[in-house]
Amino acid sequence: MSFPENFTPELVVESPGRINLIGEHTDYNLGYVVPTAIEKKITFKFKRNHTDKECNLYSLGYNTGFTFQLDKIAKSNVEWENYILGVLNEILLRTDKLRGFDCTIESKLPMGSGLSSSAALECGLAFGLNELFDLGLSKMDIVLLSQKAEHTFVGTQCGIMDQFASVMSEKGHVILLDCQSLEHQQIPIQIDPYKMIMLNTKVSHNLASSEYNTRKRECEEGVAILQGHYPEVTSLRNANNEMLEVCKSEMSATIFKRCSFIINENDRVLKTANALKSNDLNLFGALLYEAHEGISKLYEVSCPESDFLVDFSKQYDAVLGARQTGGGFGGCTLNIVHKDKVDDFVEAASKAYKAAFNIELDAFEVKPSAGTYIQN
Numbered sequence: 001m002s003f004p005e006n007f008t009p010e011l012v013v014e015s016p017g018r019i020n021l022i023g024e025h026t027d028y029n030l031g032y033v034v035p036t037a038i039e040k041k042i043t044f045k046f047k048r049n050h051t052d053k054e055c056n057l058y059s060l061g062y063n064t065g066f067t068f069q070l071d072k073i074a075k076s077n078v079e080w081e082n083y084i085l086g087v088l089n090e091i092l093l094r095t096d097k098l099r100g101f102d103c104t105i106e107s108k109l110p111m112g113s114g115l116s117s118s119a120a121l122e123c124g125l126a127f128g129l130n131e132l133f134d135l136g137l138s139k140m141d142i143v144l145l146s147q148k149a150e151h152t153f154v155g156t157q158c159g160i161m162d163q164f165a166s167v168m169s170e171k172g173h174v175i176l177l178d179c180q181s182l183e184h185q186q187i188p189i190q191i192d193p194y195k196m197i198m199l200n201t202k203v204s205h206n207l208a209s210s211e212y213n214t215r216k217r218e219c220e221e222g223v224a225i226l227q228g229h230y231p232e233v234t235s236l237r238n239a240n241n242e243m244l245e246v247c248k249s250e251m252s253a254t255i256f257k258r259c260s261f262i263i264n265e266n267d268r269v270l271k272t273a274n275a276l277k278s279n280d281l282n283l284f285g286a287l288l289y290e291a292h293e294g295i296s297k298l299y300e301v302s303c304p305e306s307d308f309l310v311d312f313s314k315q316y317d318a319v320l321g322a323r324q325t326g327g328g329f330g331g332c333t334l335n336i337v338h339k340d341k342v343d344d345f346v347e348a349a350s351k352a353y354k355a356a357f358n359i360e361l362d363a364f365e366v367k368p369s370a371g372t373y374i375q376n
């Protein structure tokens with residue numbers, strides 16, 4: 001499908017990716033996370049095409065698009081189409097106000113790098129259609145239906161964090177989100193003279209979504225064992241290290257490690273939120289290193305490339321902390337680097353990474369940014 005060249009949009013929506021400072025894999029365990037939207041985003045251009053049900057969607061970077069009918073929404077064999085179709089399916093379950101539209105998307109967000117291009121794709125589409133057809137959905141509806149779309153059409157049993165961060169973030173703030181109650185606090189973040197530097201390993205192991213679902217099941221298995229002793233434990237959010245010790249003999253070593261990571265990661269999130277509130281950047285950095293250790297050794301969702309970069313950063317006094325971010329097996333590492341040393345650090349890391357893996361490293365700064373918005 002080629003897209004009409006004279007496409008004049010009625011509406012332009014910017015839908016950002018996100019980083020999570022800390023709290024990996026805690027969201028589907030109903031714990032805490034500290035994400036924020038970033039400046040890298042997907043731009044959606046929309047217009048109504050005045051048909052009842054024909055929709056044309058084109059991804060410029062992908063150089064591919066497809067046409068579908070609103071009364072015939074079904075799962076596709078083409079993976080990325082399911083992010084779109086899943087959102088349409090959820091919207092149609094909630095309203096009958098949707099009509100035919102044309103849409104292009106153009107992305108500055110690397111895919112599968114742990115910056116949640118998937119949530120940006122889902123939420124930007126839902127946000128734009130809500131505006132275009134006056135669907136009356138709240139921001140929270142958009143977050144929840146986008147998450148549901150990923151469960152039902154894509155098949156990733158993701159938590160709520162990515163969609164929440166993509167839509168609800170505020171510039172200059174990170175969100176302390178309780179994934180159980182969805183209560184959240186916007187925490188102003190002031191890390192000058194440090195910067196948040198992402199190093200993209202450029203590794204996107206296909207393991208991510210299958211292992212993601214495996215980890216989710218392993219955590220559920222852990223909860224079931226804990227419940228035998230502590231009926232009040234309905235998720236790892238409600239468990240602690242003492243309970244885990246009591247149940248250790250009934251668990252495989254793997255289940256124990258998974259539970260131990262989540263319990264301690266939740267604790268680190270709350271400590272990080274306090275460290276950020278009191279501007280204790282050394283503690284923030286130390287917690288990032290600790291988190292990576294858990295990601296690598298206990299939850300086992302790192303990879304040699306991410307471990308290499310995190311270890312490499314430890315030689316630099318100008319780096320307070322680092323960890324792999326996102327679902328795992330590659331993607332980006334987050335590094336807290338003194339602003340005067342960013343160039344030195346990136347150059348040295350790139351050289352060492354190239355020597356070790358023969359991959360050109362990508363580095364970029366991230367700044368806490370606003371969630372999905374309409375471009376004026």
Ligand code: ADP
Nearest residue numbers: 059062079080107111112113114115116117118
């Ligand atoms: P992440 O969310 O960390 O980027 P995921 O594997 O969850 O990684 O989502 C990436 C998938 O989202 C891609 O494989 C693709 O199917 C879809 N996607 C993201 N951005 C685009 C885009 N600009 N055009 C088409 N599909 C996209």
Ligand code: MG
Nearest residue numbers: 116117118119
């Ligand atoms: Mg994703």
